[in-house]
Amino acid sequence: MSGCYATSTDKRNPLMPLIQVTMQEGRSPEQKRALLAAITSAVHDSIGVPVEAVRVWVVEVSPDAFMAGGVLAADRQKARP
Numbered sequence: 001m002s003g004c005y006a007t008s009t010d011k012r013n014p015l016m017p018l019i020q021v022t023m024q025e026g027r028s029p030e031q032k033r034a035l036l037a038a039i040t041s042a043v044h045d046s047i048g049v050p051v052e053a054v055r056v057w058v059v060e061v062s063p064d065a066f067m068a069g070g071v072l073a074a075d076r077q078k079a080r081p
Contacts, residue, residue, distance in 0.1 A: 019057075
């Protein structure tokens with residue numbers, strides 16, 4: 001996840017946290033919805049901003065464009081039985 005950035009200094013408006021989740025593509029819309037809802041709740045609970053002020057989005061990465069431990073995710077998927 002990326003950091004949380006304050007976008008407003010207006011005391012009438014709470015600071016708006018912006019959270020980007022970068023993950024490998026392939027999750028269902030229901031899984032992404034559940035993840036985004038859980039993150040929204042966690043931000044609200046932990047720093048006290050209104051749920052309406054929280055912005056969360058997903059950036060999906062192709063297995064051909066993601067490497068972990070020196071192994072391309074696409075290659076790791078091919079190696080699974």
